[in-house]
Amino acid sequence: xxxxxxxxxxxxxxxxxxxxxxxxxxxxxxxxxxxxxxxxxxxxxxxxxxxxxxxxxxxxxxxxxxxxxxxxxxxxxxxxxxxxxxxxxxxxxx
Numbered sequence: 743x744x745x746x747x748x749x750x751x752x753x754x755x756x757x758x759x760x761x762x763x764x765x766x767x768x769x770x771x772x773x774x775x776x777x778x779x780x781x782x783x784x785x786x787x788x789x790x791x792x793x794x795x796x797x798x799x800x801x802x803x804x805x806x807x808x809x810x811x812x813x814x815x816x817x818x819x820x821x822x823x824x825x826x827x828x829x830x831x832x833x834x835x836x
Contacts, residue, residue, distance in 0.1 A: 746779075770815050780808055 775784055780798035784791040798808040806824030 755793070769818075770813050771818055776810055776813055779810065 744807045783795055785826040801808045807822050
């Protein structure tokens with residue numbers, strides 16, 4: 743089955759404000775943080791640092807993977823990849 747791309751946006755705020763934090767320009771994730779970001783909780787000044795880790799684990803147990811696609815100032819994005827299962831196959835596995 744072909745992979746189906748998934749895109750997510752937050753309609754309540756402009757895309758650049760998702761990572762900007764209080765009006766600052768979006769910034770790249772530090773290299774040392776990026777390597778650990780989806781493997782476990784990461785210290786954060788503005789939160790617990792567990793959100794992306796939780797999403798990555800949930801994706802994994804659902805047969806998908808989450809990865810860092812772009813990591814540059816002004817453009818940090820993630821890709822959720824994997825094949826969607828037909829509804830009958832999904833409910834039979836449950």
